[in-house]
Amino acid sequence: MIWRVLLLFILLFIDAAHADDVLHLYNWNNYIPAQTIARFEASCACRVVQDYYSDNEEMLAKLAAGASGYDLIVPTGNAVESLIRQGALRPLDKNLLPNLHNIDPAYLNAAFDPSNRYSVPYAYTLTLIGYNREKIRELDLTTDSWAIIFEPIYLKKLKGRVTVLDSQRELLAAALKYLGYSVNDVDEVHWKQARDLIIRAKPYWAAFNASSYIKELTVGNIWLVHGYSNDIFQADLDAQKANRKFRIVSSIPKEGAVMALDSMVLQKTGSHPDLSHRFINFMLDGRNSAELTNLIGSGNPNRDALQYIRPEISQNPAVFPNRAQQVRLEMLHDLNRHQRRILSRIWTQIKLK
Structure with missing residues (x-):
């Protein structure tokens, strides 16, 4: 009898712990496939709760008005620059991001975050x-x-x-x-x-x-x-x-x-930095990253993702511009x-x- 009570207590404790594992993501609408979210939730026994914005100015205004508690945000470069200047972001622990090497170096060290201390490229x-x-x-x-x-x-x-x-x-x-x-x-x-x-x-x-x-x-x-x-x-x-x-x-x-490069960043007031790093590293996996491009046709800075992207998308110059076109693009x-x-x-x- 005692062991059954103990087992029930342990299960309730585990359920409560998992209930607390909620990643709060502030993202553009339709900017991550539902199946990708479901797979991440299964991998970490957690939940992902999303709020959405349609414009960087809207997102910045909401944060300036006091919105807090987001673990991850996916702003465009100039908005990242603004958030860094405000001291609103938590520095990354790159030791927790072994998949970071998948990012094409051409998209790293951008002017808005020269050392990628705060941001990881997501899509463009x-x-x-x-x-x-x-x-x-x-x-x-x-x-x-x-x-x-x-x-x-x-x-x-x-x-x-x-x-x-x-x-x-x-x-x-x-x-x-x-x-x-x-x-x-x-x-x-x-x-x-x-x-x-x-x-x-x-x-x-x-x-x-x-x-x-x-x-x-x-x-x-x-x-x-x-x-x-x-x-x-x-x-x-x-x-x-x-x-x-x-x-x-x-x-x-x-x-x-x-060209608008969107990046994953950690809001300083987020309460799950470890889970945030797990999510970023998960999204840096080529298969997971490719799902976004295959869904909405976004450009992809992830080199490992290219092998999983449908040919009609990877060969579209408006999604993957060639070198001559890239020279004419500005952030x-x-x-x-x-x-x-x-x-x-x-x-x-x-x-x-």
């Missing part, structure tokens, strides 16, 4: 031009330049069928690249030139849209977008599943574009408080015109 996206291939052919338009987004001579044929991202940094970056500047140019004169370019094009656009443009592309309501490579990939998959008579494809403009840097105020004022002017 490009901000480029996505379009309805059949409609653009019918209109005899070329998509190799940001001109098709900004110049009225082209937009007249597309009026009401174009959306651009509802993102200050991303839209300004596209305009700056078209004008021949860096996406990280902070000269206010150049920002005003970009503002004027955007305001001139705005009457031809259907909307500023960072979410539902995937569906609008898929059903054929929108023919051209300024959007993220993985969203455009998803729109094409959805169009094929719905047996649409068109394909959604993408183009990296010749002037260049933004956004964080802005200081003064620059943010100027950008906010310019964005208000754009929206009110």
Whole structure:
């Protein structure tokens, strides 16, 4: 009788311990496959609880307002830079990350975290031009330049069928690249030139849209977008599943574009650093990392993952750009408080015109 009571006590203790093993993940929506999460939970007898954000600014604002207790966050480089400067992150213990060697060195030591003291590359996206291939052919338009987004001579044929991202940094970056500047140019004169370019094009656009443009592309309501490579990939998959008579494809403009490298980081207030390291190392395994790319078409910095990625994805230049294209890609840097105020004022002017 005593041993049965003891066994019951032990089982209850184990269950209670496992109940406490909850990894709190703050992530982009649809940025990790459900089967990957399930496999990790089984491997560690734990649970993963996720909260989601749709924009880095949204995530930073929530944390600034006091949100705490997240074990892992998956921000873009410029947001990582901001979090490091705020002292909001916990340094990594690389002894707990033996799979770190799988990351292509080209994606390590980025400007936002030169020694990768705080961040591990997760995935990347490009901000480029996505379009309805059949409609653009019918209109005899070329998509190799940001001109098709900004110049009225082209937009007249597309009026009401174009959306651009509802993102200050991303839209300004596209305009700056078209004008021949860096996406990280902070000269206010150049920002005003970009503002004027955007305001001139705005009457031809259907909307500023960072979410539902995937569906609008898929059903054929929108023919051209300024959007993220993985969203455009998803729109094409959805169009094929719905047996649409068109394909959604993408183009990296010749002037260049933004590459957004998302990384896994540990929030300092998280209570499970050991479990967080186990998750990071798990995601650094090639098979696990490849699942994300196969699901949403994200770029992948993991060399071991390449062998598991479907050929039609690994050979897509909008997902895996070649060397010549990579030279034209830039990562956004964080802005200081003064620059943010100027950008906010310019964005208000754009929206009110």
